[in-house]
Amino acid sequence: MKSKTSQLIYEQIANRLTELIERGTYRPGQRLPSVRQMSRRQAVSISTVLQAYRLLESRGLIEARPQSGYYVCAPSRNSLPEPEISSPGPDPCRVSLQELILMVLRDTLNPNLAHLGAALPNIELLPVERINRIMAALSRQSGRELHEYQFPPGLESLRIEIARRSAMYGCSLSPNDIVITSGGNEAIDLCLRAVCWPGDIVAIETPMYFGTLQALETHGLRALEIPTHPRDGISLEALQFAIEHNPVKAVLVISNFNNPLGSSIPDEKKKELVQLLERYDIPLIENDVSGEIYFTQERPTVCKAFDRKGLVMLCSSFSKDISPALRVGWTAAGKFKSQVEWLKFTSTGAATATLPQATIAEFLKSGGYDAHLRRIRREYARNVSLMSQTVMRYFPEGTRVTRPMGGFVVWVQLPDTVDSLELYKRALAGGIAITPGYVFSPTNQFPHFIRLNAAEWTYATERALEKLGEMVKELTESAA
Ligand SMILES: Cc1ncc(COP(=O)(O)O)c(C=O)c1O
Structure with a gap:
């Protein structure tokens, strides 16, 4: 069996080259550096380079041409x-997925499987050691305060950090706009409860992350699925038609990097979506839990950036990029903030646990984020x-x-x-x-x-x- 290290080196080279091919640095038809050149440049053996090139061949990205070298043949991702685009029926319906979802979740916990399904972040890419160090230091320094009751809207130091970062995605939130929650799911749940009653209709992108469907099911809400494109998200024409024919109480979108669809609503379309809902006075629950994990040069904005009437309820969390186990999320719920704060109080009796909040606040403040x-x-x-x-x-x-x-x-x-x-x-x-x-x-x-x-x-x-x-x-x- 190959040692893990040698496997990693050739894989690392192959992966780096894949990225360069993907980005067009090496274009279809272009020759890659010769095996000898590559071995000198990377300071690795000829056989390691050959292994890397063979892996790229098996990925269908390059081909060997006799006596000439290795050439890029990858079709571009495009x-x-x-x-x-999805094409659901026109009628709202109750959600009944509990059994199926529980079955899938149970399998997610089985450590003997290769997990290609659950949307868990890669634990190797979480700042685990840094977070653990911060937690240990906080426990030593402020041992007593951490055990006092805290009430919503949550730790001010964390709300300040979240508000500071909001300029990066086109918002100018103040710490007072924000309620800290126990993860993104709770944020969405509270927002739904703040604006809907059982039986109400919520228009959603389809496919939709099943955690949100669970929330609709639990609260007896009806889902109205709206056609959604894998690149640019919800169809505004279909949404407008749905609103004109149904008493829609709220709209729910995953504006950036939808789970599972991967779609992102382009910034101009986000503005149109907000304006459309303003005309009908309908709240928009915006899920942006993966917004920071963008592959483009700049962070996409959020719908909240175009909100003039306080109708957009922006929800996010630190589960995808810092730690899903700390259970820290938040919402800026616009004019529904007080209601959300009240519901948070009634559902957990107090605020989200203090130590995780303080840890994330410290991590954001100290500049490593x-x-x-x-x-x-x-x-x-x-x-x-x-x-x-x-x-x-x-x-x-x-x-x-x-x-x-x-x-x-x-x-x-x-x-x-x-x-x-x-x-x-x-x-x-x-x-x-x-x-x-x-x-x-x-x-x-x-x-x-x-x-x-x-x-x-x-x-x-x-x-x-x-x-x-x-x-x-x-x-x-x-x-x-
Ligand atoms: C789109 C989306 N929203 C919400 C969540 C849940 O976030 P949290 O773990 O912070 O509750 C997830 C997690 O997979 C998600 O993909």
């Missing part, structure tokens, strides 16, 4: 076939790109895949004959966990889709994808 974000953006950009390319290589014809510009999930449309629950069961039996498309729609819009998590990219990830591709092929063939 030429990967992507799923089409941006360097950390730059690092994880690079890693996730590379992993997502590798995941999309690799799916297209190993999965049969008829497969489509998204190419998100942020976050770390990839949404895969399988050939029509492949049922994602059947694949889910086979994959589990083969030691692989995926998330079937069924859990992302209350009306089963996505039976032929799966969500994959690209947070981690290792040799084992690639092999698991290859195996999954084989299973999809078998299912396609057995249906023929």
Whole structure:
């Protein structure tokens, strides 16, 4: 067996080159540096470079031309076939996904599986040691205060840091605009409860993150699915039509790097969305939990940046980029802030636990957050790109895949004959966990889709994808 180190070096070189090819630094038809040149430049052996080049060949990114060298043959990411805009029915419906979601969540906890499904951040990319050090120091320095009751809206020092950062995405929040919550899910839950009553209709992007569907189910709300494009999100025309024909009480979007779709609403369209909802006086619950994990030069804005009437309820959390276990999220709920604050008080009796809040506040204040974000953006950009390319290589014809510009999930449309629950069961039996498309729609819009998590990219990830591709092929063939 190869040592982990040698595997990592050639993989590292291959991954770096993949990124350069993806970004167009090496274009299709161009020659890569010769094996000898590369070995000198990287200070590694010829055989390590050969291994890296072979891996790139097997990824379909380069080809060897006899006596001439290695040439880029990768289609650009833009030429990967992507799923089409979703097309749900026109009527609202109750959500009833509890059993299915619980089953998928249980499998997420099984440590013996290769986890390609759950949208968990890569633990290696979280600032674990730094956070642990901050926690230890805080416990030593302010041992007593940490044990006193705190009440919503939450720790002022954290709200100050969040407000300071809001200029980066086009907002000018004040600490008083913010309520700290126990994670992003709680933020969304509180916002829903602040503006809706059981039976009310909430218009949502579809597919939609199943945690939010769970919240709709728990509160007896009805979901009205709106067609959503894998690149630019919710269709405004369809949304307007839906609003004109239904008493919509709130609209809910994941504005940047939708889970599972990967879509991001372009900034100009965010403005149009806010203006549309202003005309009908409908609150917009905006989920931006992955907003910091962008692969472009600049951070995309949020709908909240265009909010003039206080109708936008922006929700986020630190679960994707700092630690999901600290359970710290927040919302800037505009004119519904007091109601949200009250609901937070009634649901947890006090504020979110103090130590996690103080830890995140200290991390943001001490300046390491941006360097950390730059690092994880690079890693996730590379992993997502590798995941999309690799799916297209190993999965049969008829497969489509998204190419998100942020976050770390990839949404895969399988050939029509492949049922994602059947694949889910086979994959589990083969030691692989995926998330079937069924859990992302209350009306089963996505039976032929799966969500994959690209947070981690290792040799084992690639092999698991290859195996999954084989299973999809078998299912396609057995249906023929
Ligand atoms: C879109 C989206 N919203 C909310 C959450 C939950 O965030 P938190 O763990 O902070 O509650 C997730 C986690 O997967 C998510 O993907």
